[in-house]
Amino acid sequence: MDNxxxxxxxxxxxxxxxxxxxxxxxxxxxxxxxxxxxxxxxxTHKLSREVPFQRNEGTIFGTVFHTTYQSDTLLTADIMAAxxxxxxxxxxxxxxxxxxxxxxSLSDSTDSLLEQVMEIAMAVSKDTEGAFDVTVxxxxxAWGFGFKHGxxxxxVQVDSLRALVGWxxxxxxxxxxxxxxxxxxxxxxxxxxxFATDRVAALFASKGIRNYMIEIGGEIVTHxxxxxxxxxxxxxxxxxxxxTSTNNELQTIIRMKDCALATSGNYRNFYIAGGRxxxxxxxPRTGYPVQHSIxxxxxxxxxxATADAYATAFMVLGLxxxxxxxxRNPKLQxxxxxxxxxxxxxxxxxxxxxxxxx
Numbered sequence: 001m002d003n004x005x006x007x008x009x010x011x012x013x014x015x016x017x018x019x020x021x022x023x024x025x026x027x028x029x030x031x032x033x034x035x036x037x038x039x040x041x042x043x044t045h046k047l048s049r050e051v052p053f054q055r056n057e058g059t060i061f062g063t064v065f066h067t068t069y070q071s072d073t074l075l076t077a078d079i080m081a082a083x084x085x086x087x088x089x090x091x092x093x094x095x096x097x098x099x100x101x102x103x104x105s106l107s108d109s110t111d112s113l114l115e116q117v118m119e120i121a122m123a124v125s126k127d128t129e130g131a132f133d134v135t136v137x138x139x140x141x142a143w144g145f146g147f148k149h150g151x152x153x154x155x156v157q158v159d160s161l162r163a164l165v166g167w168x169x170x171x172x173x174x175x176x177x178x179x180x181x182x183x184x185x186x187x188x189x190x191x192x193x194x195f196a197t198d199r200v201a202a203l204f205a206s207k208g209i210r211n212y213m214i215e216i217g218g219e220i221v222t223h224x225x226x227x228x229x230x231x232x233x234x235x236x237x238x239x240x241x242x243x244t245s246t247n248n249e250l251q252t253i254i255r256m257k258d259c260a261l262a263t264s265g266n267y268r269n270f271y272i273a274g275g276r277x278x279x280x281x282x283x284p285r286t287g288y289p290v291q292h293s294i295x296x297x298x299x300x301x302x303x304x305a306t307a308d309a310y311a312t313a314f315m316v317l318g319l320x321x322x323x324x325x326x327x328r329n330p331k332l333q334x335x336x337x338x339x340x341x342x343x344x345x346x347x348x349x350x351x352x353x354x355x356x357x358x
Contacts, residue, residue, distance in 0.1 A: 063217030132313035133284035137187035194308030239295035260304035292318035300333040
């Protein structure tokens, strides 16, 4: 009997322990589920908290900028620092900028921003057979649209100035800017605003900001969604001869996400001389203002510097040749407003149509 008790007691104890473990697990299961659900809800609430949209605006490069971005922090100082970096490199209005010192033959040293912009500019110049040209400034000035103003040039003056124009006559070698003629002037204004917009976008990306819109003088970069959780909607103005820009009726609205947009147009920057309109877009290849029918050229591209340069180039090329360039560049989208004897007409690339609202 004693032996039986000794042999059965351990078995009895083991059996009780075995029965108790399921009871403990059953008791803990609801608690663990509640703990997991509570943790999930706490994390979800934190993640779903509506982060506010911030807004900054100001002036840079002689124009106005606006930024709207989703962030807990107002980034005014960081935005201005990024813009002033571009100003110190590319601005024609800043006599101490890198490009101003190069133009004045005070230095031939480049910087990283100038080199990035020149790489984009040279690529677009090559692709458009010189319709985009950063050396066109002497001709622009001669026709009264640049930094110097005077009477209209005659053919002799135009031919003389063309000797100072040519995108293939400037280059960067080992961080040194080379010009075939020291008198050549390099004006990056047609790409600088777009590039500055890209720089602010890069700043936002480095901060983990995913929803934003940046606009500098009409050049725009968007990413993610607007404050209403919808795609950003960008208006394209109707062309008119209102040089005061008081008439801003929209021609169309483009839905944008994770892309850039730039617009160039002749319809507000012009003057009348000898009974004819002289538009500000100068063809670098001829030396004369363009006479094409395109009034407004809007380009959508992965980055704003590229969109900016092509928008200018298309104003020079005209509708048919611009379409040819677009056909070999599927990453570009374009919206052209052009003139006909019957009035304004619109042409848009096929890959843009699904993003047009009206």
